Amino acid sequence: MPPLSNSRSIRPATRWLAGPALAMLILGGCGGLSTRSTDTAKVVMSPVVAQASALARSGTVLTGQARLDNERQIRDLLSQLDDAALAREAAALPAGEPLYNYMGQALLERGLPLPRPFDHTAWTFDANGRPAADPDGYRPPVKLAMLLPLSGEMAVAASPVRDGFLAGYYGEHRRRPEVSFYDTTGSIAGTLSAYDRAVAEGNDFVVGPLERNAVDALFTRGALPVSILALNSGSQPPPAGNAAFALSPEDEGAAAAEYLLERGAKRVMVVSGSEESQRRAVDALREHLASRGATVTDVVGEGVADLTPFASREGGIDAVFLAMRGNSVRELMPKLALAGLAGKPRVATSQLLSGTGKPEDDRVLDGIAFPTETWTARGARGLPTAAFTAETLPTARGGAARLFAFGFDAWQLSAYMERLVTGTDASIPGATGTLRMDGFGNIKRTPTWATFISGVVMPLTDGSDRR
Known part of the structure; x- marks a missing residue:
């Protein structure tokens, strides 16, 4: 992969690719969109x-x-x-x-359709004379700026995001925007400077930044002259006319709660590690369950020797949520069995994959459901298989595959943003899951669900990622 300068442009008429391997990934265009609508009688406000x-x-x-x-x-x-x-x-x-x-x-x-689109009055899509949308809603910018830490400590994480974005970009055969990359250097000052240069140079849409504190720095400016699709969630909602897309622990916790609620679980015991991301997933699970009348009975540390007292709570336990790495969950399984919880529905975060990979050891994880990316589980429209891509590109191997899929979806969102903003419950079948935008500019992801069967990761076939 050749290095990129602070502001390097890609024009559709050129043949430049980010390395020969990426050229092999150019396939047909992005996936289509699905919409749902309903007619509901109006009533007096309760x-x-x-x-x-x-x-x-x-x-x-x-x-x-x-x-x-x-x-x-x-x-x-x-x-x-x-x-x-x-x-x-x-x-x-x-x-x-x-x-x-x-x-x-x-x-x-709750998986229900919207009666009308969200109120997104601040969004505009006609900058730079952007051509009208295609019938499927495809309407990319004319000039797009991508703000990434191309140098510094975060450059390693940025590389798969960049390559996933470019795989989607070059896989699209219709009109594509001119794309310029701006190096944020992984700092707040670098991010603010990069954004200001992107605006001054006539870009009509910005993707990035990647760092959480940099997203906050831009969002605290309030109204922004050029709309942003931030690649992380800040501590506050995006300003009107902007959006945030993140692979956050909170999204996994909320998705796990919804998965359990759909299966009738009302009382959920949690076993969690002490990492910040694990705590954030548990907090989101707890809040989402509470909003639907369910509850977390206990949050137990992964080092607890005996789970029997927690399993014996009055009212019983309907399911178990595991916010732990896979190697720790393997050690936990005998304790769950001794407490009589081995037969209960068990749901984990995507960290379940960490420390796994040997079927003979991972058989004890059979039956545990966990969220994962659609691309790695069953493939995604517009991309070759994850296995083939990993053979071709180093930035799509191992844990980086998740960020590669994330970058691919960032491209799709930039091209279909108008449809998401103006449509009634419009969605994109992305590489990381089904993507929608809520009323506050947050991209919501419904992941694909997978499990272990005979120690091997296999997608679940209940269609829970497609609603």
């Missing part, structure tokens, strides 16, 4: 919805922890509505009602 509406209106001026607490109260109120009531009340809200985006988010989390 007392619960009226209270949530008042909170949503007051929340528009809140920041920091006060905003988070306000949003939690709204979610708690909406959790009191059953599916039919939630859909009916959402359809009855007038355009511009601040509560609608919250209700829409709750609908998506």
